[in-house]
Amino acid sequence: MFLQPKKFKYKKVRKGKLLRLEFKSNKLKFGNIGLKAEEAGIIHARHIEASRQAISRKIKRKGKIWIRIFPDIPISSKPTESRMGKGKGALSHWGSRVRGGTVLFELCGVKDSNVAIEALKTGGTKLPIKTQIFY
Template identity: 30%
Template structure:
């Protein structure tokens, strides 16, 4: 229904016509994905299950498990969203529970689901009691951890949703992890790989870190570690 209002001013009369118009909204995206029956994250055991006749083995630190890039689990299986580690570190059982409980509160299980992309805690960490005398062999096992390398996908979220819906709480989870991490989507991963490839191909500075280390510029090989010779100071 059209309504006309007249406003009389000293110089001229202005006519304002108000009418209802049709608005065109974009069609919602179609998601070609099936929601599994168990959309929740599986509970992670605090201690690995071992046969009854095997004593829990102790282990050294083995920092090589958290150094360098991840070569296997560095992609999204469902091509949607997840949390990617930006550096190396160790996940404890409390971090697994924090991720699981936060996602169960935030996601809509009728149209979203989440899957783990890391193993349950398996690496033992030993610790001696306070005030105990040194010596006498390695101390008892205190807890178990899961080592994570840079580029590893920690948890993956998929379903009938957009990145804006899940970015806030995925970023909140990533900020609580014991290493640097970020919420990513498939588009972000693709752009990051393309950007890294473009920078490597179009770099006009010939004095790269690889060139400096291999040619011992300034005698840098005297104070570099073996990992710097392997990764050229990229993963520290």
């Protein structure tokens, strides 16, 4: 099941601007190895879920995975080949704004560090932005 909020106040929100760097959530809090975003972008809930599944398969469900981002931004889209006007499109999916330097995933409890690095590398390929593995 994909991540999404249980309740939300507004059905549609404006896009806003993506700031380039993050300095608040750029350190490990829970695990001992992490996956960090190198650039800013919007990550959909499907990307987060695909990445989580890939990481948990690689570590054979032995360790603990923390997801440090949550898709709380509703993203709307209009159908293709529809004419201009007639308002904003319907809710399409949920996404998360990510700045460069934000920790996305953390791992702990994996005995072999090479397996953890390989798992995070595989999970990073599922995301639409550049990522980096760090300790």
